[in-house]
Amino acid sequence: MKLKRILLLGAQGQVGWELRRSLAPLGEVVALDRNSTDYCGDISNLSALAQTVRQIAPQVIVNAAAHTAVDRAEAEPELANALNALAPGVLAQEASKLGALLVHYSTDYVFDGSGSTPWLESDVTSPLSVYGQTKLDGEKRIQAACPNHLIFRTSWVYAARGGNFAKTMLRLAQERDQLSVIDDQFGAPTGADLLADVTAHAIRQMTLQPENTGLYHLAAAGETSWNGYARHVLEQARRLKPDLKIKASEVKAVPSSAFVTAAVRPLNSRLDTTRLQTTFGLKLPQWEQGVERMLAEVL
Numbered sequence: 001m002k003l004k005r006i007l008l009l010g011a012q013g014q015v016g017w018e019l020r021r022s023l024a025p026l027g028e029v030v031a032l033d034r035n036s037t038d039y040c041g042d043i044s045n046l047s048a049l050a051q052t053v054r055q056i057a058p059q060v061i062v063n064a065a066a067h068t069a070v071d072r073a074e075a076e077p078e079l080a081n082a083l084n085a086l087a088p089g090v091l092a093q094e095a096s097k098l099g100a101l102l103v104h105y106s107t108d109y110v111f112d113g114s115g116s117t118p119w120l121e122s123d124v125t126s127p128l129s130v131y132g133q134t135k136l137d138g139e140k141r142i143q144a145a146c147p148n149h150l151i152f153r154t155s156w157v158y159a160a161r162g163g164n165f166a167k168t169m170l171r172l173a174q175e176r177d178q179l180s181v182i183d184d185q186f187g188a189p190t191g192a193d194l195l196a197d198v199t200a201h202a203i204r205q206m207t208l209q210p211e212n213t214g215l216y217h218l219a220a221a222g223e224t225s226w227n228g229y230a231r232h233v234l235e236q237a238r239r240l241k242p243d244l245k246i247k248a249s250e251v252k253a254v255p256s257s258a259f260v261t262a263a264v265r266p267l268n269s270r271l272d273t274t275r276l277q278t279t280f281g282l283k284l285p286q287w288e289q290g291v292e293r294m295l296a297e298v299l
Contacts, residue, residue: 003027003207007058009041009091010065014159015105018196019064026200030056033065041065043087044079053094060203061095062103063088066135070109071262073131084134089141096146101206101213103199108155108187108219110136113266116186118223120272121153121215129263139215148210150202152195152218152276155269156229159192160297165226166233167298173234173248183227183253187269188219191290202280212279217271220287227253229291236292241299 003026010016011031023029032041032052039055040048043065053061066084067073073080088104095102109132110125127133142149158164172179198218206212224232231251237244256265273284 003059003203005030005056005058006060006062007053007056008032008062008064009043010063011041013064014157014162014192015195016064017161018159018192019062019199022196022200023062023203026203027059030058044082046082046086046090049087050090050094053091053098057098058100060101060103061091062199063091064105066105067131070129070131070265073134074129074262077130077134080130080134081137084131085137085141088138089145092142092144092146092149095148100148101203102142102146102149103203104138104142104149104151105195106139106151106153107132107135108153108269108271109266110139110153111266111268113268115268116270117268118270118272119217119268121217121275128266131263143215148213150206150213151215152199153215153271154190154195154218155187155271156189156219157192157195158189158291158294160294164294165189165229166291166295169230169233170237173237173246174244175247177247178250178252179230179248180252180254180258181227181230182256182259183225184255185265185267185269186223186225188221188223188271188287189229189291190219190287191294194220194285194290198276198280198282198284201282205280216276216279217273218276219271219273219284220290221273221284222286222288223270224287227251232288232291233295236295237299240296244299
């Protein structure tokens, strides 16, 4: 399959912005977001979204748009369902009619976060939140309507562009003498640039081996807690920018119960990426590598 045209949705988001770069060598990228005027990039407008796909007639659809405000989703479940479940279902139906490949991103929040073993694609799902449930429903709609799909479940996504956990820790560390950061949630911080590069690689491979459709876990290698993540950020910031005035002398370890949130977070966000690495011939880098590169860019 020769890739003449790729439709990218969510082009202004953290992952979408990186995808504009990584997908460019593969074909013409039509990059849309909710404010696009030539075509409808607002995935909440389901009928217009379907019409957009028909008009553009892409060989690949990459959906990086979603409702990602985890706590807010608890208060607006209908909107979360429209963006995370109904819209992917529409894209799947239209992709199937075109014979196009649909690439979509999901989350570790489809699991209940129990245990300490990295989750496999085949493990039983049991979301704890509206966000997790709607993302799972999106997966199911895609699987039911479009056999030619790639779904990448990921976790703890960050990017140099826009806000992220590391930037928040750096700001707070310059304002406070002590930080309190959760130490009982574990995962792997995963860069939007890594997601975008792996996506482009996988799409290219799919043109040669279209049988490799399906669900894959995609996250950086290794694991840490949010507390360990914060400590690493501050250590690297001191190394990269010695003149940065960091007041915080301690990063106190606290349980999740120390912070009341509308949505329950899974404690175990570890994802087993063996299937992805084996299928697509990849070696995913350690999470520290991406975080250090991002810090070098923003400091």
